[in-house]
Amino acid sequence: MRVCASYGSVPDRLADADMHELRLDVFDVLPPDLDRDCIVTLAGKDISAVPAGFEGMVDVGDSDAEIPFRKIRSVHDFEKTPSEEVLRRTLETGDQELSKFACMVRSFSDLHTIYKAATSVGRKHLVLGMGEMGTVTRIRQGILGNDFSFGYVGRRTASGQLSAEEMKALGDDCAVVGITGNPLGHTLSPVMQGAAMRDKGINGIYLKFESPDLAHVDDVIREYDIRGMNVTIPYKQDVVPYLDRVEGPAERMGAVNTVVNEDGRLVGTNTDYAGVLYAFERAGRSLSDCDRILVFGSGGASRAAVYAAQESGCKVSVLGRTPAKVEALCKDMGAEVAPGISLDGYDALINCTPVGMKDDSDYMFDLAGLKKDMAVMDMVYNRKTVLVKKAEETGCIVASGRDMLVGQGAMSFERWFGVRPDTEIMRRAIE
The missing domain is CATH 3.20.20.70 (Aldolase class I)
Incomplete structure (x- = not known):
């Protein structure tokens, strides 16, 4: 160069x-x-x-x-x-x-x-x-x-x-990876993945690709020799038609958060579910210790949360603003549509929506229904949300959205580069 x-x-x-x-x-x-x-x-x-x-x-x-x-x-x-x-x-x-x-x-x-x-x-x-x-x-x-x-x-x-x-x-021949979604102003992935690459001696860069749509995303990944890409809101399901194949849990979820460029063949996988499991384990409450879980949201991240909970043996109910999307998710994955907005009967709650990313708290469910020792995770990680504050005040076990980010990011990193990153270095980079 x-x-x-x-x-x-x-x-x-x-x-x-x-x-x-x-x-x-x-x-x-x-x-x-x-x-x-x-x-x-x-x-x-x-x-x-x-x-x-x-x-x-x-x-x-x-x-x-x-x-x-x-x-x-x-x-x-x-x-x-x-x-x-x-x-x-x-x-x-x-x-x-x-x-x-x-x-x-x-x-x-x-x-x-x-x-x-x-x-x-x-x-x-x-x-x-x-x-x-x-x-x-x-x-x-x-x-x-x-x-x-x-x-x-x-x-x-x-x-x-x-x-x-x-x-x-x-x-000129450095490794290029990145993230696409809209918006991306909140994302900490470039800082986190950049730290992981430096620690492993990988000559590369992690870029943001904030696009209003995904038209030509497949061409760009191939043309610019982009090794891989994370996919976030709102494209985790929309990206699937642009890929050559979808593997593993992503096939069942119908949602992809990680794209891997294998010599021009684009493979979609999902590491979000691993991030969910990792965050709960870090909080000291494994999902396998929970019985009934309420998942709030019906997008790609929600599908990963449902998958993680089901693989842990939990019964899963889904609550969301768009009934058709909630019903489609439940039909695809064998979950149940939440019968109402009450938190009664649930011992775990996962927010998979952007609610709380800004100064808002329209969660649909009643925060007063949170109970001591209930396990709560909010995927929003750019601030302490109203949900997290209320959960802490109530004495809930709170799984960190940032730990979820680290867990999924580590698995994506390994898929791109063939080496497991140091999760402590990734965590420190985003503290």
Whole structure:
């Protein structure tokens, strides 16, 4: 990977990088002795600031002007990714030495479009995605045929950038894993899985792919050589048609939280159920010690909770806001529809909904029905929810949503990399 250090502020000295971008909106005076591996970006400033005889390239932005230097023509779309046709036509037009296009990435479809355009252009080019979903385009230089990739020094000069130091350490063939869902602002998985990778000496990165839908998710995983992906709300069931096969418990659940890329064949599995079992064991109450469990929710996570409870020998009732989804879950998995909202008769409760993720507490069931020594787990882990607070006050045995995250994440990690991670390191990373 060729890394071009892009400076957000004037440094004491230039970084250790293959190339350097010096922006005239940052550098009032260019450093002396600029060589062929430097890029001067005008950024709206006058070209007279570029010294005569400069052998590097000059980024003139979206301009067709003739200049006495090697030219980069760069086009930016800060709102969207244009069509493949527009991207390709823009890159192929002009007499510049290098064509650059940077565009905002908001979906898997955008990443797929970038891949198709970049791999079909026959000239020296650089196609980069902006935003969090665009980060993968900056890492996969070789796949996209990009001449180099930018890494920031000091502060980011574009959204979605990694630092030049990170880029050099990762290289072009690092392992890429990630998570998809919507929204993803709350997720701690990147921090947790990143710590696990560093501990095991795995050269890789865990990225967030927050997309409004899953169109082309299968193409993107294959095209960008993504080793695996976690799947969270609301896509655990929706992702199944994009996979080549579903294995193990995921087949019975009809829900996938982990995708594994096996040489281009996408395999879906489910590790959420293992996270549920792990969280209860960490709390000191095995699910096998429970008799009747109420599962609140009817999505993919609920299916994993039902599976974990049934495998532990429990009778399971399901409560949810959408009767049709609750009935479908119960029919598929042999659970019963909860007869009402009372907690009477249950010795365990699992919340599998996002209720509580924000400052809300509309649980449908009556919190006053919680009893001392009842086992309670809330999959919401980004804050202490109303349910958890009430359970603690009542003297319930509370299984941690973060322990559930660690348990499922450890199993996903092992499926991707073939080695068991240190769960204590994962736990400490998200404390």
